[in-house]
Amino acid sequence: MRIFLFLLSLFCLLPSSYAAGISTENLRAIPVLHEGRVKPLESMARAVKKKLRSNDSQAMRWFTITLFDPAAAEQIPVFKIRNPDVANMLELPEQDEKLYSFQTLSAAIIAKSDILESIVVTPQDEWTKAQIALIDLSDNISLYKDILSSLTLFLPLNIDNEEASKAQSFVELTSQIPKIKTRVQDTLNKKGEQIDLYSEAEQRDLQVAFSLDLMAKGGERSSFLRILPTSNAEMKSPWAVFLAKQDEAYADIFEHLQTLTYAYHMQDFVSFNIAARELEQSLLQAQNNDFKQGALEAELFYNALSPFKIAFFLYAIAMILLVSGYMMPRLKPTFMVFTLLTLGACVQAIGLSLRMYILERPPVSTLYESIMFVGLIASIAMLVAFIKDRQLFWLYLTAGLGMALQLVGFSHDTSGDNLMMLSAVLNTNFWLATHVICITAAYAFCLIAAALAHFTLILPFDRDLNAKLKVLAIISLLLATTGTVLGGIWADQSWGRFWGWDPKENGALLICLWLIWVLHGPLSGMMSRRAFQAGLAYTGVIVALSWFGVNLLSVGLHSYGFTNSAATILALFVGGESILIGALWVRARKVSP
Amino acid sequence: MHLNFKTFSNALCAPRILHYVLPIIMLFLLIGTIAQKYIGLYAATHIFFSNWIIWAGWLPLPGLPVFLALMALNLSCKLIFKSPWKREQAGIIITHIAVLLLLVGGLLTALFSTESYLDFAEGEVTSQISDYHARELTVLDESAKPQYVIAFNDIADQDKIPLINAPFTIEVLERCGNCEITRRSDGNERFIGMAKNMSLKPKPPERENERNMAGLTLKINIDGEEQIHTVLEDIPILPKFEAGGKRYSLALTKLKRTLPFKVELIDFTREEHPGTDMAKAYSSHVRIIDGVSSWESVISMNEPLRYKGYTLFQSSFISTPDGDVSVLAVVWNVGRAFPYISGLVMCLGIIVHLIVRRKKA
Structure with a gap:
């Protein structure tokens, strides 16, 4: 780490800083292999920035500085430390928004390396939350160190070299290295290891040889920026290619990278933008047959559109209009609200379609995707219901549920890339398109039923909505049962057993049993009309437990979507809903049994 | 005597049995699922889902199978003695029959199925499973x-x-x-x-x-x-x-256990997502040898091989210095067809019920 910090100082004194005129437009479209798939550089920048626990705003700008000016980048506060115990362990000063720079953190981690060593030797399942966060932070520091070295091959070095009239990069100095090393060896032979006896030029040679040697060693670990295509699905980083002596095959790309870094440091944004475009073109041309440029462009469009954020705002505006219309009846915003909600659902559908196109799989493979998919299904179903019976409450429910689900989705998109590759067992489009779609559609109908049941309990309607609630409950049961059985068949195909009492399986069964219980309650005379409504309102809690709760256990074969942070929120939701539904039920029984 | 039987059958048919039994089953599910975090899947399944009796210290309590059996009995009695066999009730009756089928399949699986594994390296021939x-x-x-x-x-x-x-x-x-x-x-x-x-x-x-x-x-x-x-x-x-x-x-x-045939691993391949160590797919190219006849087949994730009542699944692999060892799960399950049939019948039942309901409305 100390050596790395020393190396960064080699780039320190050169004129640099992010120039406002530099455009990242071409840079963002560069294809890069990251976490198992080829994506635009911009997506990787966003994913990395989120991984460091910061948000993904201005990600490309920050990543450009990271690549082209590592000495400046190490001072940018980008690491967010949410756990105060971690800040205390590292004795960090208090910072605005709990953001710290690489420089501060790497120095703190060096100073407190004994704490890390003591954590590593204890069994992992005994780690406290703070210890997990500290190890995570340490991993992120290592990751960022790797990223900072990505283009050090091409960066102009702060080395006073007698053979160069201007600052030179490692690549350019390569041809001179043997000469410099010979001179250093001669000096060593003549004057021994006593540096005081060396002339100024000899000391300079020694410093250059030492620095270049260290840089090459650092480069050996620099494998993050995989932008150079190979004949197979793999892609390589510039350092990997250079150290494998394969750089001749990428001569034009290396030249573009060199021009780019010089242009950046000279703040010559015209040359920078031209070189970035040429680099992008060269890299696109060099891709092999498996490369799908359409998917890359779709992802850039997806990033620029941020469809789920737009959908959230549309739902929010619709809700504001609805509330305004309720308070000022002469406003009559129904048509406008319906249009906004339809637009929201369309944007969501576009977002999910783009994800399907990019990843070539159904849009329900991760927790984040399932939330967005449930939101879309719920919105479409409720808008169709509104078209059918023109009841205003459907619009309230669409806006409310739409907003709530988007917010839950955003809370599950805080770390890394949300366009993830799948493990082998999940990597099957048939079962994702049948079982998972069915189960998530069941979640959507359960949530609609629960929301409508809340609505029924809150407002003592003249009309009885029980018939609608029953139909919703039966549709939910149909989808949940079909989804659960299909899941069992998938498990039978994959693991050799229909049922294994895995938490996710139990969660799905819980929803089925709950719906059966609630539906049979009134038939057996054991549940009043209001109890049935309260039971159905509580389906939301059962869905939350099944959908998110089982992930908190971190056990089972469904090894996706595990999360440690949502326990408190889920507990608050369950507790809050229990009290709310209980109170509403008691009140509704009094008003209209 | 007749009256007693009627009272007894009425009691067994009563929907209130389901009303009380279902929350208990859900409670078992909830506790058994949470317990997996602390005692693991195997022990939790054994204690909360498979045992007919659960010992709370010295006190024997009925286990989940008891309540499932009670539910099956209740449903059977309802079907035989109380279900009005009318066209309007067709959906409900079909769905209830499907649930019974599912429970029977579950019972057969619990009683007679075996789950084993087979781990072998390339070139190895075996009929022994563990x-x-x-x-x-x-x-x-x-x-x-x-x-x-x-x-x-x-x-x-x-x-x-x-x-x-x-x-x-x-x-x-x-x-x-x-x-x-x-x-x-x-x-x-x-x-x-x-x-x-x-x-x-x-x-x-x-x-x-x-x-x-x-x-x-x-x-x-x-x-x-x-x-x-x-x-x-x-x-x-x-x-x-x-x-x-x-x-x-x-x-x-x-x-x-010994399989009634032999399996030879010809080749094991694994593919990873590029630039990661995350498995994208893995498969075993095997030869089945049964007496004098033999043939080749490929077993991969979600693509098992079925032969003589046994199903062989690509379960995992072990990396060793001498190369990868393929691990296949080998399952024998006489109740295998039940979930397929009951699932289909159940969905059909609910759809029929929705259609009948809609017509009635």
């Missing part, structure tokens, strides 16, 4: 043929193992399902091999049953001469002794 959980002690002769096989679960601490016509007797001194090995301080000339220095102490089971290491310390009496041996699960060095002029060895392994 149970995931059950273990057995085997006494092998000089040619490594099993002479006596005793289920580990039937072996109790300080017990004598009954062996028919054996020139030796075996007494159990130490037994543990998951052993902690400590240094033996009281070793003498009777202790042979590992037993000289090792003592076995039971320790709490691991969350994953496969990680438990079972072990036994056995006293073998040969014509009045005593030898004490330690045998540990899956340790390749087997304790040996001589009795009646023959050499024997002891092995503690996962319960072995």
Whole structure:
């Protein structure tokens, strides 16, 4: 780490800083292999920035500085430390928004390396939350160190070299290295290891040889920026290619990278933008047959559109209009609200379609995707219901549920890339398109039923909505049962057993049993009309437990979507809903049994 | 008598049984699921989902199967005695029949299915499969043929193992399902091999049953001469002794079963997502050898091979210095078809019910 910090100082004194005129437009479209798939550089920048626990705003700008000016980048506060115990362990000063720079953190981690060593030797399942966060932070520091070295091959070095009239990069100095090393060896032979006896030029040679040697060693670990295509699905980083002596095959790309870094440091944004475009073109041309440029462009469009954020705002505006219309009846915003909600659902559908196109799989493979998919299904179903019976409450429910689900989705998109590759067992489009779609559609109908049941309990309607609630409950049961059985068949195909009492399986069964219980309650005379409504309102809690709760256990074969942070929120939701539904039920029984 | 039967059948048909039983089943599901975090899937399944009786200290409580059986009985009675067999009720009746089918399938699976695994390297041919959980002690002769096989679960601490016509007797001194090995301080000339220095102490089971290491310390009496041996699960060095002029060895392994055919691993391939160590796909190219006929097949994730009632799945793989070892899950399940049929019938029933309901409305 100390050596790395020393190396960064080699780039320190050169004129640099992010120039406002530099455009990242071409840079963002560069294809890069990251976490198992080829994506635009911009997506990787966003994913990395989120991984460091910061948000993904201005990600490309920050990543450009990271690549082209590592000495400046190490001072940018980008690491967010949410756990105060971690800040205390590292004795960090208090910072605005709990953001710290690489420089501060790497120095703190060096100073407190004994704490890390003591954590590593204890069994992992005994780690406290703070210890997990500290190890995570340490991993992120290592990751960022790797990223900072990505283009050090091409960066102009702060080395006073007698053979160069201007600052030179490692690549350019390569041809001179043997000469410099010979001179250093001669000096060593003549004057021994006593540096005081060396002339100024000899000391300079020694410093250059030492620095270049260290840089090459650092480069050996620099494998993050995989932008150079190979004949197979793999892609390589510039350092990997250079150290494998394969750089001749990428001569034009290396030249573009060199021009780019010089242009950046000279703040010559015209040359920078031209070189970035040429680099992008060269890299696109060099891709092999498996490369799908359409998917890359779709992802850039997806990033620029941020469809789920737009959908959230549309739902929010619709809700504001609805509330305004309720308070000022002469406003009559129904048509406008319906249009906004339809637009929201369309944007969501576009977002999910783009994800399907990019990843070539159904849009329900991760927790984040399932939330967005449930939101879309719920919105479409409720808008169709509104078209059918023109009841205003459907619009309230669409806006409310739409907003709530988007917010839950955003809370599950805080770390890394949300366009993830799948493990082998999940990597099957048939079962994702049948079982998972069915189960998530069941979640959507359960949530609609629960929301409508809340609505029924809150407002003592003249009309009885029980018939609608029953139909919703039966549709939910149909989808949940079909989804659960299909899941069992998938498990039978994959693991050799229909049922294994895995938490996710139990969660799905819980929803089925709950719906059966609630539906049979009134038939057996054991549940009043209001109890049935309260039971159905509580389906939301059962869905939350099944959908998110089982992930908190971190056990089972469904090894996706595990999360440690949502326990408190889920507990608050369950507790809050229990009290709310209980109170509403008691009140509704009094008003209209 | 007639009245009593009617009262009894009415009581069994009562929908209120379902009303009370379902929350109990849901409670079992909830507790059993949460328990998996602390005691692992295997133990939680055993305690909360498979056992007919749960012991709360000294108090026996009915287990989940009891309530499932009660639900099945309630549903059967309802179908036979109370269901109005009318067209309007068709959806409900079909759905209820499907639920019964599912429960019957579950019962058959619980009673008769076996789950085993087969791990082999490229070029290896085998018909031997191992149970995931059950273990057995085997006494092998000089040619490594099993002479006596005793289920580990039937072996109790300080017990004598009954062996028919054996020139030796075996007494159990130490037994543990998951052993902690400590240094033996009281070793003498009777202790042979590992037993000289090792003592076995039971320790709490691991969350994953496969990680438990079972072990036994056995006293073998040969014509009045005593030898004490330690045998540990899956340790390749087997304790040996001589009795009646023959050499024997002891092995503690996962319960072995023999397939009615042989399987040869021709090639194992795995593919990873580029630039990561995350598996994208893996598959085993195998040859099935059944008597004089043989043929090749590929088993991959979600694409099993079915033959003679057995289903072979690509389960996982083990990386070794000599190359990858493919692990196949091998399942025998007589109730396999039930979920497929009942699932289909159930969906059909609910759809019919929705259609009938809509027409009525």
